[in-house]
Amino acid sequence: MCPPHQLGIRPRSSLRHRIPGTAAAWTWTASAALMCVVFIGFxxxxxxxxxxxxxxLAIAVAVDATLVRCLLVPATMTTLRTANWCAPRALRRTGGKPAPPAR
Structure with missing residues (x-):
């Protein structure tokens, strides 16, 4: 989702075009359904x-797959608009690259 925003595309358009292409929604929905079936088996x-x-655990996975990933994340990203792409101060100091691991 980040590259379209870096190219100057508006955040809402970036979300609309990139969310379906990131990881197909059916992939994590199917994996969540499988986890629920296993937990119900237990x-x-x-x-x-x-x-x-x-x-x-079955309830938590079902809520995460439906409410959080399908509703809350896209709604929050749409509401926050450009604030989604603001990096924390520590990350900005590294030029947008993740900081090296501590030794």
């Missing part, structure tokens, strides 16, 4: 702790 076990954990 929820059918005998241990109460395992049932509770598996149910909580």
């Amino acid at each position: 929820a059918t076990g005998q241990l109460m702790v395992m049932k509770q954990l598996a149910t909580a």
